[in-house]
Amino acid sequence: MSMLSRLLLASFMIAAPVAAAQEAPKDGAAYQKPKTGWGVPDLSGFWSNTSFTSMQRPPGAAKLVMNEQEAAALTRKNTYTAARRQEAGASKVDEKSSAELLADKNPSRGYNTFWMDPGIGYAKVKGEYRSSWITYPDNGRIPYTNEGISANTRAANFDDYEIRPLAERCLMSFTGSAGPVLGNGMYNNTYQIVQSPNSVMMLTEMIHDVRVIPIVQSAAEARHGPSEIPKWGGDSVGWYEGDTLVVETVNSHPKQRSYITAKGKVTERYTRWSDGQIFYEFKVEDPTLYTQSWGGEMALNHSDELLYEYACHEGNYALPGILAGARKLESEGRPHPPQKAIFAGVDEADGE
DSSP states (O other): OOHHHHHHHHHHHHHHHHHHHTOGGGSGGGSOOOBOTTSSBOOOEEEEOOSSOBSSOOTTOOSSEEOHHHHHHHHHHSHHHHHHHHTOSOOOOSHHHHHHHHTTOOTTOSSOGGGOOOOSSOOEETTEEESBSEEESTTOSOOBOHHHHHHTOOOOOOSOGGGSOGGGGTSSOTTOTTSSSOOOOSSOOEEEEEEETTEEEEEETGGGOEEEEEBOSSGGGOOOOOTTSOBTTOEEEEEEETTEEEEEEEOBOTTSOOSOOTTOEEEEEEEEEETTEEEEEEEEEOTTTBSSOEEEEEEEEEOSSOOOOOOOOTTSSHHHHHHHHHHHHHHTTOOOOOOOOEETTEEGGGTO
16 A cells, blocks of 8 residues: 555544544443453454644644634644645755755654655544643643653764664654553554453554553552563553553653653553544653643544554664764764754654
C-alpha cells in the first residue's frame, strides 16, 4: 500500500468514528460492550489515535472542548496543515523556491508531507472535539516543577553514539507512543491489542515497541518487579474493574523519554465506548516532576488497516554523519549549539 493510500485511509479512520459517536444507542452507557470468551471486556484488535490533538493544549485554544467551527479554525492554524499548504501543487527545484521553503528555519521539518500521516483534524473523544489529551489541570498544560522543566530541557550531545537519543539508536520511538501514557505523532499511530486470560499485549506500530501486561484479579493483588530493574515502557500490572481494564505502571527506564521517574506512577483505564472506539483515561503522579497530579482522556479508534512492520536501522547513514559533522565543527573551533527537543516531528515547546 502506498503512503498516499495510507494517508487517505488514515483520514477515513478519523472521520468514521464520528458517525458512530453520534448514534446514542450504539455508544456510551447504552452500548452493549463485547466480552471475550472468558468473560472480560474485549479490547482486542487494531486501534489508532491519529489526529492533530496532542498531549498539551496548543496556543490559540482557549478551552478543552471545541465546537465544529473552533476545531476547524484550529486545524487551519496547525503545523501539519501549514506544511500541506506550503507543499501544495507541483514542487519547484530552484534557488528561489528552496529559499522560500527554508525561510522559516523550522527545525521540525525533517520530512516533507508525503511521509506524514497525522490525520486531517482534531480528535473527537466521546463525541466532543478536544484541543488536548490533557483534561486537568484546566489550562491543559503539564504542571512541571523546576526540576521537571530541567529534566525535559534536553541539549543535543554529539560526543558519542551511546548518548544520542534512543530513537536514533532504534531502542524506542521518538514519539514515546508506547507509554506509559499513550501518545501520537506524525505517522505510525496504530496499536494492536491482544488479550489472553493472564496477560494483555500492546504492540505499538512506531518502532514496534511492545508492552506485555500481566493480569491479576484486583488492585489488591497487583505486584511489581524489583525497583532495581527498570523497564522500557515501564513495569505494568493490570486488572479488570467491571467493563474497564486498569493498568498501573511504575519504574520506567531512566533513559526513556517517559512521563515518570522512579518515584512516579501512571494509571490507565481502557473502556469500550462503541464498536469503533476505546475510551482511554490516564492519570500521572510524580512529585519529582510535577506540582500536582495530572491526566486526561484519549480516543483510540478502530482501524481496518493491519499494523505494518516499522524498520529502524541503527547507525544507517545519519548517525555517522551527525557525529562526523560535530567533529568537523570542533576541529574548526566552531560550537554546535544545543537544539530544541523535537517530539514527533513537531516542536513540543510550541504546544502543537
